[in-house]
Amino acid sequence: MGLGLPPPFWQDEARPPRMSKPPPPTLCHCMGVDIDTVRRVIREHELDHVREVTAHCRAGGGCKSCHVEIVELIVADQVSRGSFLRRLLRRLTGRA
Ligand code: FES
Numbered sequence: 001m002g003l004g005l006p007p008p009f010w011q012d013e014a015r016p017p018r019m020s021k022p023p024p025p026t027l028c029h030c031m032g033v034d035i036d037t038v039r040r041v042i043r044e045h046e047l048d049h050v051r052e053v054t055a056h057c058r059a060g061g062g063c064k065s066c067h068v069e070i071v072e073l074i075v076a077d078q079v080s081r082g083s084f085l086r087r088l089l090r091r092l093t094g095r096a
Pocket of ligand 1: 061064
């Protein structure tokens with residue numbers, strides 16, 4: 001027999017569900033692509049150009065205002081892979 005009390009808060013079904021991790025911020029608003037998707041395709045495919053990123057996930061395929069951010073993610077990935085300096089020297093010297 002109950003005491004007429006409301007259920008404890010952990011049994012209250014009216015409570016909104018606990019929010020999980022917030023969605024990642026949108027990087028490309030034209031194509032609706034979030035930053036995690038862009039990071040993932042760059043890393044998985046070792047992409048070096050914005051046009052390659054656009055081909056894989058459509059980011060950068062509109063107004064181009066997000067291209068600077070995409071290039072920053074590409075450079076960050078190249079630095080983490082250790083290939084940034086090698087590519088830079090190749091580009092500066094023209095040697096393969
Ligand atoms: S915001 Fe990415 S192409 Fe416009």
